[in-house]
Amino acid sequence: MTRELLKGNEAIAEAAVRAGLDAYFGYPITPQTELLEYLARRMPELGRAFVQAESEVAAINMVYGAACTGRRVMTSSSGPGISLMQEGLSYIAGAELPAVVVDVMRGGPGLGNIAACQSDYFQVTRSAGHGDFRPLTLAPATIQEAIDLTGLAFDLAERYRMLVILLVDGNLGQMMEPAESPPFRQREPSLPEWALGGAEGRPPRIITSIYLQPEALERHNLALQAKLAAIAEREQRSSGMYLEDADLIVVAFGSAARVAQNAVEAARARGMAVGLFRPITLSPFPSRRLARLAPRARAFLVVEMNAGQMIEDVRLAVGERAPVRFYGRMGGVEMLPDEVVQAIEQTMHDTRVTKNGARRLDVEVRS
Amino acid sequence: MIAETCVYERPVGLTAAHTHYCPGCTHGIAHRLTAETLEELGILGRTIGVASVGCSVFAYNYIACDFVGAAHGRAPAVATGLKRVLPDRIIFTYQGDGDLASIGLGEVLHAAARGESITVIFINNAIYGMTGGQMAPTSPPGMVTSSSPGGRNPQQMGYPIRVSELVAQMEGAVYVARRSLHNPTEIRKAKKALHLAFEHQIAGHGFTMVELLSNCPTNWGLTPIESLRWIEERMIPVFPLGELKNVGGGRLKVEG
Numbered sequence: 001m002t003r004e005l006l007k008g009n010e011a012i013a014e015a016a017v018r019a020g021l022d023a024y025f026g027y028p029i030t031p032q033t034e035l036l037e038y039l040a041r042r043m044p045e046l047g048r049a050f051v052q053a054e055s056e057v058a059a060i061n062m063v064y065g066a067a068c069t070g071r072r073v074m075t076s077s078s079g080p081g082i083s084l085m086q087e088g089l090s091y092i093a094g095a096e097l098p099a100v101v102v103d104v105m106r107g108g109p110g111l112g113n114i115a116a117c118q119s120d121y122f123q124v125t126r127s128a129g130h131g132d133f134r135p136l137t138l139a140p141a142t143i144q145e146a147i148d149l150t151g152l153a154f155d156l157a158e159r160y161r162m163l164v165i166l167l168v169d170g171n172l173g174q175m176m177e178p179a180e181s182p183p184f185r186q187r188e189p190s191l192p193e194w195a196l197g198g199a200e201g202r203p204p205r206i207i208t209s210i211y212l213q214p215e216a217l218e219r220h221n222l223a224l225q226a227k228l229a230a231i232a233e234r235e236q237r238s239s240g241m242y243l244e245d246a247d248l249i250v251v252a253f254g255s256a257a258r259v260a261q262n263a264v265e266a267a268r269a270r271g272m273a274v275g276l277f278r279p280i281t282l283s284p285f286p287s288r289r290l291a292r293l294a295p296r297a298r299a300f301l302v303v304e305m306n307a308g309q310m311i312e313d314v315r316l317a318v319g320e321r322a323p324v325r326f327y328g329r330m331g332g333v334e335m336l337p338d339e340v341v342q343a344i345e346q347t348m349h350d351t352r353v354t355k356n357g358a359r360r361l362d363v364e365v366r367s
Numbered sequence: 368m369i370a371e372t373c374v375y376e377r378p379v380g381l382t383a384a385h386t387h388y389c390p391g392c393t394h395g396i397a398h399r400l401t402a403e404t405l406e407e408l409g410i411l412g413r414t415i416g417v418a419s420v421g422c423s424v425f426a427y428n429y430i431a432c433d434f435v436g437a438a439h440g441r442a443p444a445v446a447t448g449l450k451r452v453l454p455d456r457i458i459f460t461y462q463g464d465g466d467l468a469s470i471g472l473g474e475v476l477h478a479a480a481r482g483e484s485i486t487v488i489f490i491n492n493a494i495y496g497m498t499g500g501q502m503a504p505t506s507p508p509g510m511v512t513s514s515s516p517g518g519r520n521p522q523q524m525g526y527p528i529r530v531s532e533l534v535a536q537m538e539g540a541v542y543v544a545r546r547s548l549h550n551p552t553e554i555r556k557a558k559k560a561l562h563l564a565f566e567h568q569i570a571g572h573g574f575t576m577v578e579l580l581s582n583c584p585t586n587w588g589l590t591p592i593e594s595l596r597w598i599e600e601r602m603i604p605v606f607p608l609g610e611l612k613n614v615g616g617g618r619l620k621v622e623g
Contacts, residue, residue, distance in 0.1 A: 058474055064444075065417070069453055199431070200413060206436070208436035
């Protein structure tokens with residue numbers, strides 16, 4: 001395998017193909033359209049299914065139908081399209097079907113703009129549709145990681161019969177950097193024991209998400225929650241740097257984590273004991289590791305390209321053990337490392353240990 | 368000794384479950400015709416049905432093949448996903464008028480335009496049944512429903528949509544027929560239409576749809592007998608019966 005200069009959206013598409021993608025259904029929207037365009041050529045040449053749907057609503061329902069057979073299926077979109085897909089996402093979750101959705105985030109709310117943003121964090125991790133569920137959410141920070149996590153997304157979707165969302169921002173979708181595509185996975189298409197394929201020689205199977213009796217629906221929901229709890233136990237993923245001696249830990253994901261990394265390096269060069277914690281799974285949030293860091297760190301600074309969404313998960317993990325501050329830019333404005341360094345300095349200053357040993361009160365810091 | 372001859376029994380395509388439909392409702396007839404057709408064509412074991420939202424949401428409890436329940440109106444998209452990954456299977460949707468003609472109009476038109484090789488069974492009873500009798504896009508002018516209490520006034524509430532005529536215009540649609548379930552003659556024609564639709568699908572010709580005019584005694588506020596008369600007198604003039612399209616493998620070839 002060789003490293004090539006790859007564009008994020010196309011790299012994800014090719015990674016999905018090599019992970020054994022059987023069918024793709026999608027609809028154009030910036031900044032993810034290259035994903036659809038790439039697969040429009042690639043899937044038919046491999047004899048696999050590709051449909052440009054009439055809407056995101058139709059696309060996700062095609063995914064729902066194809067997923068009933070246990071095949072590897074995917075769609076991709078951006079915030080406004082993900083909003084339209086929420087109906088189907090909820091049905092996929094309710095029926096416990098394996099499916100992968102790529103959300104290449106843009107600025108919102110509303111039509112917003114097509115610049116890189118991280119404004120879909122709540123939308124995706126909190127529920128992604130009506131009802132009561134959470135999809136597994138993976139957030140890469142480099143194109144190589146996006147490629148690797150695409151393969152993982154299909155494995156996790158299949159292992160847990162679960163909706164997996166690859167949460168990418170417009171930067172990662174649009175930029176190019178050197179990366180290596182994985183080898184082709186050989187997969188024999190087979191119908192899993194739960195899947196639909198025609199009832200020849202066995203009793204008919206039904207895939208549905210309707211449970212009219214409250215007790216039956218509660219049992220179903222409890223089972224879904226138990227699965228989520230097992231996933232939360234096993235699948236928390238994160239990475240970090242300079243965490244051993246960090247007084248201040250910056251928490252960031254995706255493109256914001258790359259800016260934060262530069263800022264952390266710059267702060268270190270100036271003698272500040274700063275570390276970086278980067279969640280890779282946003283749901284389940286890597287709260288175990290973060291909670292372990294909380295007693296040692298003096299403060300946490302959450303850096304996001306939104307109004308402060310992941311900060312809620314950080315606060316839940318850290319609790320009262322350390323102050324949690326926020327720095328962010330919105331609307332597709334990308335923060336510069338210098339801004340983050342300033343926020344780091346400010347946070348360090350504001351959270352100095354006072355004479356009597358108590359920490360100073362946490363005050364929100366915004367640009 | 369008198370020889371017993373069974374002339375009429377439960378098709379293997381129907382389960383033994385008692386249906387939840389109201390007394391006199393023709394859903395039961397449509398289910399039976401569908402089950403008989405799948406059985407007679409020998410495709411029951413490789414058929415996957417897509418159930419809709421509405422009265423027929425539990426169709427999968429009665430028709431004995433694999434089934435998936437779709438979101439409101441989305442059955443043709445769900446069927447598309449199934450057909451594209453399992454092209455050798457027979458895929459059909461079973462949808463009411465609220466599902467297909469209102470929220471799902473886009474999905475059915477585009478599935479027809481793409482020429483998806485699926486079969487749509489469209490139960491048109493001119494009203495929303497499950498939610499308690501609201502006006503549908505197929506309600507004839509003057510029809511009194513819970514959301515058109517003074518009768519459907521076209522100036523204010525629009526005109527009924529003739530879905531089969533719309534679908535028949537799509538090049539990807541190869542077989543479109545509108546039949547009725549209000550008398551034995553029409554029921555036999557409906558069965559024939561279902562046969563033809565599935566035969567086209569088996570041959571891989573393209574999109575097929577059978578619209579079946581049906582009753583809703585409960586929400587129409589009529590006895591079963593009166594409701595069958597209402598189909599004849601009030602629905603058929605708005606939704607004329609017949610075969611709107613039957614072109615076999617005759618999809619236009621794109622040159623160049």
